[in-house]
Each structure stands twice: as C-alpha cells, then as structure tokens.
Amino acid sequence: MKLPLSIQELNSEHARLCLDIEKFGNLKSGTNFASQKLLIAVSGGIDSTALLIISTLLARKSGGRVFCAHMDHNLREESCQDREFVEKLCSNLDVPCVCKSEDVSDYAVNKSVGLEEAGRILRYNFFNECMKKFDTSFLVLAHHLGDLCEDVVMRLIRGAGWPALGGMDAYDPGRKLLRPLLTTNKLQLEDFLKSIDCPWQDDKSNFSDKWTRNRIRNHIIPLLHNENPSFGTSIARLKSQADQDQNYWNCEIAKSLKKLEQLDGGEWLAPCSLLNKSHPALRCRLFKKIIEMLGKGHALADSITLLENAYSARKTGAVFQFPAGKTATITRKGIVFKISQRY
C-alpha cells in the first residue's frame, strides 16, 4: 500500500474531512492538538485505521508527532493478523508502534469481571504505559458518530441523567483523552480509506449478539435510523447541547463549592445560606459533586433525590448513606458530608 504523504495529495472532499476533524479536535481540546505528541489507539478496524492515517497527515501539517498503540486481546483466532496489519501500516506511515498481547479471558476470570470490562481495564492500563513512555499529550481514540449514537442509547437504557445522557465526551482532560472523530460518520471514514486504497481488518465479533453494545448497534440503531435517517445529526446536536449544559453546571457548582465550610476531620458543611438560595436542580448536582469529592464511589440519582427531598422538607437529623462509607447529615446549619475513617 502506498499511502498519501500529505493532505495536499487527498481529493478536496477528504482534505476537507481531515481539516474538519482537526477543527473539531481543536475546539474540544482548546488547543492545536495536532501540533503535539499523540498516542493513537489502533485496533486495525476501519475507524482506527482511518484515525491513524488522518492524525499522521494532520501532525505532518501542524508539527506534531504520532505514536501507535495496539493491544491483542487474544479473544479471536485471527487477532494476530490484526497485529501484523497494524505493524505494517505503522511502518508504512513511519509511526513508532507498540503492541502488547494480553490474556483478557484470564484476567476476567481472575478478577471476576466481564470480558468487556476486562478488555477495557487492560487496554487503558497499556495505553497509559505507552503515554508515559512516549510522553504524549493526548490519547486519541477512534470513536465516531455511530459510537456516540450507541452510547446515548446505552445511557438512556441504563438510566443516565442530564447532561451525561448526551454521551461520551470528545475531550476528557483528566484522562487526556481525545475523540476527534466523534461527530464524523463511519461511512465517511470507510470512503476515505477506499479512496486512498488502504485496506483494514474486519472484526467479526462486531456481529455477535453476545455484547450489549453489538445488540444496540445491530438491532436498535437501525430501527431508529429507519424512523429518522438524520438520527446521527440529531444525536450530534444533543451532544453539543449536553456539553454546553455540562459547562454551565460546572460553572455554577464551582461557585457553590467556594461557599462550603471545611470542618474538623475532613468533614464539609454545605451551609443553609448557600442551599436555601440554590434551586433543587443545582442542589442535586452539587450534592453529587461533593460526594464524588470525598473519594471513590458514585452516588445513585435516587439517593441524591432522597437527600434533596429530605432537605426540602427540613428533616433535621436525617442521615443518608452513600457508597464507600460516605454520609450526608441534615443539621440546623446545613448538610454535613463526611467519609467514615474505616474507608
């Protein structure tokens, strides 16, 4: 395979695709990401193959450097072919590539987690090692608009609230994770690879109904698309509103956090003076944030609602338990949040 060396070698449609992807990634990360060191996670499928080539072209244009990480999950017989494909592709692109083989089934059994979860843990452990090794600024993932649609449906099924319902983030600063293809159609990626005569590996496990994600992709999403062929566009718009609202609530929560009072023993008081002038919509989100700040373990939406209802009804003395030994106690001064020393 003879791959393009620069964006100028692409036809105008695909040059535009690359530039749109760069623009989206820049907007979301707030920086010119392609001018930096990028670790691209590549399975060898359409999405990540296209991502690797597009990132390489953008980095050449903008002065960045691209590294590749590939993990063999050893869940399919043909997975070693994927590894060979990715190594060949990287050699062709002159991109340093690290591959690692993990026994995902074994890990899943030993740690009593599902196969999907085991794969996820091992994959991100490996990616994080690679990020340290190459000192990269971003872990770049190939999730596209189809993945975003599935994720929104998955979150709807599982009962996510707003704005989490809007789906996975294009940029996660904590994990330095960037998804520049998140509003790009998979068909555009396939079309791009075909136009430059670049092959890819097919993952047959994508068709198995063993995985929730596949059942959503293969059975539910087509029905939604049948009702509205622009379903993907609707979901991209929803995500954009979710990002805007997430930013809004982050700002409001940040203002409120400044008014918390730290008590002895790592306890926090959310004083009545703060809570009484806050709307329940803000209070519920603030409670969630404070409980997260205390340490690991998230509070369920229903538990937060119980706390909110009790506070609204001024149930002084009521104590609410949250995961990992965290509690919230309604007092005359406000709500005291703490974590038990046993945890």
Added chain:
Amino acid sequence: MKLPLSIQELNSEHARLCLDIEKFGNLKSGTNFASQKLLIAVSGGIDSTALLIISTLLARKSGGRVFCAHMDHNLREESCQDREFVEKLCSNLDVPCVCKSEDVSDYAVNKSVGLEEAGRILRYNFFNECMKKFDTSFLVLAHHLGDLCEDVVMRLIRGAGWPALGGMDAYDPGRKLLRPLLTTNKLQLEDFLKSIDCPWQDDKSNFSDKWTRNRIRNHIIPLLHNENPSFGTSIARLKSQADQDQNYWNCEIAKSLKKLEQLDGGEWLAPCSLLNKSHPALRCRLFKKIIEMLGKGHALADSITLLENAYSARKTGAVFQFPAGKTATITRKGIVFKISQRY
C-alpha cells in the same frame, strides 16, 4: 358489570394505586385536582377505562365531579362498539358522557394533514368544546408510563433538546391538561380492571405498523426493555429531572426577560449588559423564548445555535430569519428581535 362505589371497596393494593395516582396528580398540578370538575377523555381501551373509574372514585372521595368525552374517529369498522361501551360504562358510573363522531379521514384529506394529526386536532377541538360546556378545571388524559417511554424515544429520534427530551408533561397549565397516570405502569391498570371485573375495548389499530408510535411501541421499546427490565423506572426518573431542570430554566429565563427593553413597533432589545453576563446555555434558551413570545412559529435548535455563535463572535449587523417573519439582528447594543408587519 357492577363497579366499586368507593375506594374502600378496593383491595389494599388497588386502593394504594388510586391514592398514589391522586398524590402524583396533586403534586404536578399543585392543587387537589380530584376535588374539582374533571373532563376525562375516554376511548374505551384499558388505560382510559381505568382512568375514568379511578377518577370517579377519587372525585367521590374528594368532592370533585367527573364528566366523560368520547370521540369516534370512524377509522375502524368496530368503532361504534367503543362508543356503546363508553356510554354504558358512564351510565354505570353515573357520569355525564358526551360522544361525537368525526370523519377523520375526510378532514385529513381536506386539510392535507396526516391521519394522526387530523385525529389529534379534531379530538382536542372536541375536548375543548366539552370543557367549556361543563366548565371543567382539567382535561384528564390516560397517558401512562409506557406512553412516556415511547414519547422519550420518539423525541430522541426527532432530535428534541433538553429538557423537552424528558417527554410529555404530566401537567400543562396552558391547556389545563393533566396526566395523573404518567408514572403508572399499564400492567397495573390492566390488573386493576381485572380485579374489579371491568371489561374494556381492544383497539386493533394498536398493532398496525402504519403508525410511527406503534412501530416504536411494538418493535423498539421491547428491545430497550430486554436490555433493562427497569427501563420504565429509568424514564420516570429522567422525566422527574427534566421537570426540575425545566423549572430551573423557567426561573432563569423569567429573570432575564425582566431585563429586555421594549422598543418602538413591538421590537425587543436583549441588551449586551444582560447577554454578556449570561452563559450560552441560558442565552440559547432565552433566544428561543423571545422568538416564541413574538408570535406563532418555533425556531429550530440549529437556527438558535447560529444566532448564539454569531453573537459570541460579535458579528454586529448579522440578521437571522426565523419562521413567520421573525428576525433577530445583532447590533452594538445587543440583539433586536422583531416580527415583520406582513405576518
């Protein structure tokens, strides 16, 4: 059929069901609705038959009065049997009943609207006539948790934003519309009717894939339930958060509206002093509200986003067109909203 005369005659489970429905309706309407005059819309199916009986029992307890309205759509051969059933049921319950026959197909053809839309228009026209005739405080509708789930999926498909994505309202003060069954399971309603030996009419058109709503109900919802048997509970929780957020944004928008300046000729100025200290999440919702206030015709989310982006980029002089001759012009003082006199 010999129907119960009071809640005391029900078993404890169904007495509890009736009281929970009353509590939910009171919470949402902010008043003891069952002590007032209620118009119940009854098709004769499970949901509305149960609603009519439950409303009657609640009204007897709380001092209200119940009236019934039934419209024959003439879309199915057996629809006159539904009318006979509803009339018999009302006579049994000692509830005044008004029935009307409409040629929905004819209206759809003449007005060039779809059959569903035609049915909806004629039905609500009829209900509004009945509300005037009986001077009722609420139009009570039988939408239940299953309907809410379908509505959320329908809105997701059609690209609704937040909080509209949370689904139809349990209470619409403008239309005096109340849906006290909105978080009740259809199975509970069926179980209730069976326990009091009350029959109902089956609507065979519920199984036809001709209607979007039926395709969602019969094909998409079962797949979502397969993934999470508590899908309904998740949707009820989402709706509750949507109501909370809707109330939040209504409060914020009301504060902002006080800062608009009325200009000559029915124009409104949203001054920079207001807009610059408002977050984009609030600004977009405020723009939408102002455009609605100018007169009929809603703005698309994408048009609102274009206006927001142009304002953020300070594109002074830019003019944006909205439906029904409405415009927004970015000026140095802020954004001027107006409606052309031709409309």
